[in-house]
Amino acid sequence: MKTQVVIVGAGPSGLLLGQLLGRAGIDTVILERSTREHVLGRIRAGVLERGTVRLLEEAGCADRLHREGQIHHGVELAFDNERLRLDLAALTGGAHVTVYGQTEVTRDLMEARAAAGWPTVFEAADVRIEDAATTRPRVSFEQEGVRHEVACDFVAACDGYHGVGRRSVPAEALRTFERVYPFGWLGLLADAPPAAEELVYANHPRGFALASMRSATRSRYYVQVSLDERVEDWSDDRFYRELRARLPADLAAAVTPSPSIEKSIAPLRSFVAEPMRFGRLFLAGDAAHIVPPTGAKGLNLALGDVHYLTEGFVAHYREGSDAELDAYSARALARVWKAERFSWWMTSVLHRFPDMDAFAQRMQRAEFDHLTAVPSAAVNLAENYVGLPF
Ligand code: FAS
Numbered sequence: 001m002k003t004q005v006v007i008v009g010a011g012p013s014g015l016l017l018g019q020l021l022g023r024a025g026i027d028t029v030i031l032e033r034s035t036r037e038h039v040l041g042r043i044r045a046g047v048l049e050r051g052t053v054r055l056l057e058e059a060g061c062a063d064r065l066h067r068e069g070q071i072h073h074g075v076e077l078a079f080d081n082e083r084l085r086l087d088l089a090a091l092t093g094g095a096h097v098t099v100y101g102q103t104e105v106t107r108d109l110m111e112a113r114a115a116a117g118w119p120t121v122f123e124a125a126d127v128r129i130e131d132a133a134t135t136r137p138r139v140s141f142e143q144e145g146v147r148h149e150v151a152c153d154f155v156a157a158c159d160g161y162h163g164v165g166r167r168s169v170p171a172e173a174l175r176t177f178e179r180v181y182p183f184g185w186l187g188l189l190a191d192a193p194p195a196a197e198e199l200v201y202a203n204h205p206r207g208f209a210l211a212s213m214r215s216a217t218r219s220r221y222y223v224q225v226s227l228d229e230r231v232e233d234w235s236d237d238r239f240y241r242e243l244r245a246r247l248p249a250d251l252a253a254a255v256t257p258s259p260s261i262e263k264s265i266a267p268l269r270s271f272v273a274e275p276m277r278f279g280r281l282f283l284a285g286d287a288a289h290i291v292p293p294t295g296a297k298g299l300n301l302a303l304g305d306v307h308y309l310t311e312g313f314v315a316h317y318r319e320g321s322d323a324e325l326d327a328y329s330a331r332a333l334a335r336v337w338k339a340e341r342f343s344w345w346m347t348s349v350l351h352r353f354p355d356m357d358a359f360a361q362r363m364q365r366a367e368f369d370h371l372t373a374v375p376s377a378a379v380n381l382a383e384n385y386v387g388l389p390f
């Protein structure tokens with residue numbers, strides 16, 4: 001097999017890259033280790049930044065998003081049952097976020113790729129990336145016991161935190177930065193009307209909680225749990241009791257306990273690998289960086305990388321210029337680190353840390369009071385939440 005760009009991973013970043021490159025006339029092959037069904041079965045992000053919506057429009061994959069996505073002009077923070085609504089539109093000169101699940105974004109992109117007839121190899125086992133430092137990188141994979149090789153000009157590793165892409169970069173060529181948080185998020189998805197019309201992030205002495213949604217009839221909730229918790233120890237009833245204990249009373253009363261259709265625990269970490277390039281191998285999305293979901297940045301950051309990488313490949317193939325590809329890592333990392341900061345800050349302010357002393361708790365309260373008292377603090381949060389410009 002031969003192509004121009006091999007993309008490893010059919011998650012949102014790999015699929016969007018394939019869609020944008022395909023529409024620019026650049027050939028790609030996507031190699032995905034899981035089945036289509038497994039990829040579409042993942043429940044992850046729920047909030048799209050304005051820039052992400054524009055990218056999906058550019059990819060010709062935003063029709064259903066505009067039909068079914070919910071536009072949110074505000075978001076709420078709650079501290080000890082006090083509620084603060086941030087009017088995103090007023091604070092950012094009219095920007096908003098769109099609530100539309102990552103699963104649906106992935107489905108729209110996957111269907112568009114299939115309709116275009118561009119190749120995606122599912123269940124591609126043991127993907128190997130070789131000669132990335134040369135001008136003829138090679139990617140191989142196994143399927144039904146047969147090893148196949150793909151000759152290409154470039155490799156885009158969009159294969160997530162546990163993928164093969166970052167591991168294919170020599171250790172001495174990478175520098176990594178990490179913060180692992182001493183708690184996780186237990187998430188529950190249920191077919192029930194959301195407790196509130198907008199998202200509510202709550203800091204409570206019992207721990208963090210988030211009331212989110214996927215639509216007017218599907219709720220998404222999270223509670224902070226310690227790292228030794230197991231999802232099998234959390235019945236739906238126990239989850240809803242804990243969620244209601246942490247939300248402001250009027251919001252708790254509006255929660256409609258319904259059978260979970262998904263329940264899982266996700267660990268929280270901040271992670272960055274620098275640079276996001278090694279020769280002809282480029283890292284994008286979770287393959288290069290992870291943020292705690294508190295800032296709703298993970299998916300959006302991944303698609304922001306794709307924006308920069310697409311510009312680089314298009315300049316290479318259309319104009320014979322590699323200036324954009326050479327600038328990719330620095331451009332992407334400049335935006336990555338701003339989102340890492342915002343996600344770390346939101347996590348630090350909204351969660352109860354096991355080792356928190358009275359002073360640390362006062363600092364969290366002071367951050368909340370600062371948001372209510374100082375308009376520029378609220379503007380800063382809102383600008384980051386709706387998404388910084390590319
Ligand atoms: P992904 O991990 O989505 O996709 C990588 C793809 O590569 C996968 O399909 C995988 O099967 C494939 N792959 C991996 N290794 C491979 C190999 N060796 N060969 C071939 N294919 C391989 N973000 C938010 O903004 N809000 C949230 O609430 C949120 N919740 C999350 C909950 C969980 C449990 C997790 C894990 C992440 C969450 N995220 C959230 C972040 C998440 O949305 C990611 O940012 C997003 O999926 C990143 O997309 P990709 O970079 O495409 O990586």
Ligand code: PHB
Nearest residue numbers: 045046212293294295296
């Ligand atoms: C979600 O709805 O899954 C969600 C929303 C906002 C976040 C994290 C998760 O910050």
